[in-house]
Amino acid sequence: MTDADASSRTQDRDTSSRTTSSPTKDANGGDVFADAVRRLDTAGRHLDIDPEAIERLKHPRAMLTVSIPTRMDDGSLRVLTGYRVQHDNTRGPTKGGIRYHPEVSLDEVKALAFWMTCKCALIDIPYGGAKGGVIVNPKELSRLELERLSRGFIQQMADFIGPDTDIPAPDVYTNAMVMGWMMDEYSKIMRRRVPDVITGKPIPLGGSLGREDATGRGGYNCITRLSHRLGKAPADTRVAVQGFGNVGQSAARLLHADGYRVVAVSDSQGGIYQPDGFDVPSLIQFKNESRELKAVYCSGSVCEMINAATVTNEELLELDVDVLIPAALGNQISTANAARIRAPVIVELANGPTTSDADPILNERGVLVVPDILANAGGVTVSYFEWTQNRQGMSWSIDEVHRRLQAKMVSAFDTVYDKARHEEISLRDAAYAEALTRLGAAISAQGTQSYFEQPN
Numbered sequence: 001m002t003d004a005d006a007s008s009r010t011q012d013r014d015t016s017s018r019t020t021s022s023p024t025k026d027a028n029g030g031d032v033f034a035d036a037v038r039r040l041d042t043a044g045r046h047l048d049i050d051p052e053a054i055e056r057l058k059h060p061r062a063m064l065t066v067s068i069p070t071r072m073d074d075g076s077l078r079v080l081t082g083y084r085v086q087h088d089n090t091r092g093p094t095k096g097g098i099r100y101h102p103e104v105s106l107d108e109v110k111a112l113a114f115w116m117t118c119k120c121a122l123i124d125i126p127y128g129g130a131k132g133g134v135i136v137n138p139k140e141l142s143r144l145e146l147e148r149l150s151r152g153f154i155q156q157m158a159d160f161i162g163p164d165t166d167i168p169a170p171d172v173y174t175n176a177m178v179m180g181w182m183m184d185e186y187s188k189i190m191r192r193r194v195p196d197v198i199t200g201k202p203i204p205l206g207g208s209l210g211r212e213d214a215t216g217r218g219g220y221n222c223i224t225r226l227s228h229r230l231g232k233a234p235a236d237t238r239v240a241v242q243g244f245g246n247v248g249q250s251a252a253r254l255l256h257a258d259g260y261r262v263v264a265v266s267d268s269q270g271g272i273y274q275p276d277g278f279d280v281p282s283l284i285q286f287k288n289e290s291r292e293l294k295a296v297y298c299s300g301s302v303c304e305m306i307n308a309a310t311v312t313n314e315e316l317l318e319l320d321v322d323v324l325i326p327a328a329l330g331n332q333i334s335t336a337n338a339a340r341i342r343a344p345v346i347v348e349l350a351n352g353p354t355t356s357d358a359d360p361i362l363n364e365r366g367v368l369v370v371p372d373i374l375a376n377a378g379g380v381t382v383s384y385f386e387w388t389q390n391r392q393g394m395s396w397s398i399d400e401v402h403r404r405l406q407a408k409m410v411s412a413f414d415t416v417y418d419k420a421r422h423e424e425i426s427l428r429d430a431a432y433a434e435a436l437t438r439l440g441a442a443i444s445a446q447g448t449q450s451y452f453e454q455p456n
């Protein structure tokens with residue numbers, strides 16, 4: 001996808017964002033961060049890890065809330081609220097995206113930062129975890145208003161972030177163009193060019209080849225590896241994708257090219273279903289031209305070209321498919337629907353799509369869940385490559401980026417898969433166990449009670 005396409009997605013004013021459940025509360029109304037750290041205790045129980053390390057990870061190291069006065073095109077002023085949470089920096093500078101969404105909350109940003117810490121440890125890159133967000137519906141802003149907001153966010157955050165301390169990136173409803181504005185604003189404040197302060201930038205401004213589709217590609221690497229392990233052929237694999245933005249589109253495109261049957265996709269407006277499988281490149285073209293999937297089934301000629309039934313986002317999750325890919329927002333699979341999920345495999349490309357209390361229901365029913373901290377780690381991995389290239393003053397070829405990404409994803413996938421099989425635990429528990437072992441080693445290397453209570 002080009003930057004212009006990505007920009008137009010962010011600028012989509014025709015569609016309103018609707019979520020099937022609030023991203024800041026789990027299905028039972030509990031806090032997202034409390035739900036996220038609950039998995040620390042579950043995984044920590046089976047591990048030889050110092051309890052101090054687990055305790056440390058339950059508390060983000062720093063949180064900043066800012067007000068961003070933003071001038072609207074009609075001359076009025078809107079004061080928007082933004083957050084940045086740095087969860088843990090024991091293994092390196094913190095790293096994580098910035099989300100623009102009306103339902104952003106500090107609690108949600110804390111959970112997203114925690115997942116980044118675990119993800120960076122699991123994929124073994126020298127970063128801790130962070131996340132940021134602004135409470136705003138970017139679809140209501142003009143391009144100029146969006147630029148003012150993005151620059152305003154950096155003006156308020158400039159002392160909190162930096163290439164050696166905390167490095168932002170894109171997330172939901174932010175894109176390469178937004179990252180470019182943010183890097184430019186930071187550079188102006190610092191009075192020198194600082195490309196390594198942010199990743200996911202446009203290629204001409206120091207972005208990396210292969211960053212745009214890195215998250216979807218990393219998920220695709222996991223799915224092909226899993227198919228290989230399960231001995232399942234692509235042509236026999238029906239895939240449903242919830243969320244047809246950057247991540248969902250990239251994964252669907254790569255799977256389709258490999259012969260997988262992408263039978264259902266959805267966006268915030270609803271979804272479409274075609275049991276024989278879609279021609280994904282046409283779907284992407286229609287979605288990005290019309291800015292909504294509805295156009296795929298409601299406008300004359302396209303209607304005739306693509307014969308599809310409409311489904312709601314809730315129905316899509318419960319379709320009879322072989323692989324379900326949540327690639328939208330959090331808390332989509334909960335106790336409310338876990339028992340009705342028919343897909344035997346879920347690959348979590350969204351962050352936190354499954355609540356912790358849905359895990360046992362899925363496990364009991366034998367559903368294999370490739371967890372978010374593994375499945376969507378491709379984005380931060382290529383962000384790390386971008387940061388590395390910026391610091392080296394070099395740019396790698398697309399083949400080099402793909403080769404290095406695949407090596408990272410396959411290695412992490414195999415480690416998690418083998419551990420899960422060997423110890424008869426879920427892929428999620430195995431992924432957390434692997435991440436926590438690395439984090440525990442780093443935290444313990446700074447000294448814990450057992451070290452300090454020894455006599456000199």
Ligand code: NAD
Pocket residue numbers: 009017018019020170171172173174215242243244245246247248266267268269313327328329330349350351376377379380
């Ligand atoms: P995006 O803004 O490009 O796309 C989000 C898509 O989700 C849009 O098509 C939107 O219409 C759709 N959507 C919103 N609400 C929905 C709903 N209730 N049901 C179905 N679809 C809905 O965002 P993205 O970058 O593709 O991110 C998607 C998910 O992947 C997020 O959870 C994000 O945190 C996660 N993620 C993204 C990256 C990355 O590199 N962009 C990395 C890791 C994880």
